Amino acid sequence: MSHASQKPEPPRAPLAAARAHTAELLRLPNVTGVGVAYKVVAGRRTETVGVTVNVSRKEPPTHLSRLQRVPDELTVNGETVRTDVVETAMPRFCAGPVDFAEYRPVPGGCMIESMVPMLGTVAGVFYDRQWPYDAVLLTNNHVLCDPDRLFELPPDTRVLQPWAGGVFPAEFIGRSRRIVPFYRAPLGSENAFECTVDAGIVALDPPVRPQFSVLEIPGKHPFVVLPPSLGERVLRRGITTRLQSGTVEAIGVTQQMQSATGKIVLLGVGNTLFQIRSDPGDPAAQEGDSGSIVLDSTATRGLVGATDFALGGRTWAYDMLTVMAVLDIDTACKGSKRDLIRRMALTHPETTASLKSFVDMHTEKFERFSAEYLTPRREGTLAGTLGTLLEGASGQAIAEAQLTDEDFAGLLTRTIGPWLVRPTAFDMLEYRLPDDFAPNLRAAFTRLSDLRPEAVDTHWWDDAFRDVGGRSMREVLDRRVQAPAAPATDRVGPYAWSSSGTVASVSQQI
Template sequence: MARISRVLEDETLRLMSLPNVVGVGRGYKATAGVRTSAECIVVLVKQKVPGRVLEAQDMVPAEVRGIPTDVVEVGEIRFLGARVGAADHGEENVSSTVGAPTSGSCARRLERMRPARPGVSIGHYQTTAGTFGAVVWDNKTGEPFILSCNHVLANATSGRDGRARAGDPIVQPGAADGGTVERDRIAVLERFVPIHMSGRVPACMASRAAEKAMNNWLRATGTSARVEIVIRQFPFAANTVDAALARPLRPDSIEPSILDLGELRGVTEPELGMAVRKSGRTTGVTTGEITSVDTTVRVVYSGNVTAIFRDQIVTSPMADGGDSGSVLVDAEVRAVGLLFAGSDRSTIYNRMTSVLDALGVTT
């Protein structure tokens, strides 16, 4: 394991630069579709392509510095916010092959709930909807906070783009499920870990308004020129978590018991093959297993805008759009990860220990 980790540290950037590669991590080698107990470098690709149509330098090598590789087709990995409003927010469903929820009605997860419980719809007032992941407590003050993803509670902000700021309204249910600031505000944005993206990131609402006004003026003058305001992000910054906190307006408006799972019983590290569950806004309680750890993934936000995340957990498909923010737990209901992205063949989570450390909270 230590050797694979060292090789990953040295070779991930090169492997990620290969065409079609969307992730690189550590997992078990599969032979003829059967998983073995041998660890390998797992290379996640958007689509498997026959070797005969690839240039030699574009092929994933059979081994890297003596360690075997395993190429796994996962499709395009996207942030898993709810689909409604996808054109504005870069959030889509993934038409997941995830099985039916194992328990609980999903309809109630989309409704207003007081006290609200983890597993239900929530979101920043300018986003669609995601999942209330857990109640966590500030390490210094002991105050309770709502935990979810940055792209759920903070509009996928980098902290410099004007997309969100501390004090913004958080609604439960999320806007995609009918939540409004006037009726359903449950919290305000407390703090977040910035998301660093590459490509052309859509500007904030104020910038879009200015863009519209300038284009109206240009149109009135008869010119064909048009203005587009975008924010360019640093192209190679790597993220480790997509996470944010919201401060409830009233402490008694939330409770810590996760819908259909119960209260968290601590935190643990992910292990290959670990049986896991999550409780999410869209698909309810689903089960799966961890297929890759120490994984670097490229996640699509919108169009050509992507974000790189390091040290991630990959599971079998367990989620769909709107499940972002769900907490991944083991059989003993210990927190393992925070769901934020996925495809029709896999689901991606931040390590919970990384999330808690970054935000200065505990479960």
């Protein structure tokens, strides 16, 4: 279900002003962070979006020289943007205790422990864009690394789930594979370290399998990723505070924080953070919630990294699109396409020289093919229907079943694998479907409907794929079909999301 038309335009001038003036503002007394938010006057939010300057303590203007004061306005590209000074507690990393339960397969929202030792939360399951292109767990760098050495992985990279509690032997589920390192701040800076995003991934050891879901948030997972927007209602699931909701208060943030060893660290260099204000009386992220995923009604928005620990307080999260780009990971749906090609490549004679090159070539080709031919804009055709399904719940179910169920993965590979590895997009269109294509496809999706009956609707398949044996893929994709209806409302655990993106309890829905 698409909500793209309802999304507000990002505040371009305030974001540009924040990026342009962050460094100079952070040099002013008491300033700890810079971002973009609605301006607050007399305790009430206005509709004016400006540059918010977080300070550890507000000082009367008479106590500061003119050069020490935050200017009332900032100028960028010929435009003037208002500022707002907000007293904000210095955040801290939120790694530490409480949901120590064992989860198999391993989902988002569960606890992991590194050998540092440090506890944190798994955001969710993603795919590595680097070889061997497998499924990995996403969390924070500071969950995986020594607090004083956030620029490198520790010598012992093993990761546990559940918490060992100091008692060994314990179950090791995998190893830290890669982090986005913190780097030493320039000479003369009050910051000890700086980072763009605080993120790292864990590769699972066989036979441990991941699960494409987030605890307490059924049906929601990082299949679709979008940037955060001001005023959005969001959910996060950590091991300590469990499921919590809040509102995006500021975006495009760079923020100082204090580490457990007392050092000042600058987070979100490049304005990659956003702030979430907890609901009154509800906690901000707490120790152990580091690495939690942030979602709204339609997409994943961020990765929790720091907190002020207060009731009704603030949680800082990294823009997930930036996390994925810097860490070089893919969503489950995109990664599962590459994994399907990898499975096919293992039995293909052309791959003897370089399996990686073969997979890279055909993945890039299939992405171009999908963007051109398997797109929802081809409404009323089989191509358009398949494109819509692959972007929705069915696509998510396919990605999950492909990783967790060998029967489905084998049937799907046998059915469409030979088509996926045609030399060019033209060859894919002209590919003649074998006589057993429809029966094999039906067998694969019958298996999928057994695994995820709520996500698969195949009542229209028999007509769409009747007599396809011997026909070209071009001819089959152009067939006119009646697309299945999309659900009217997204439900997330105990919450129901309206089309406007607001959240209420299900019992309050009419």
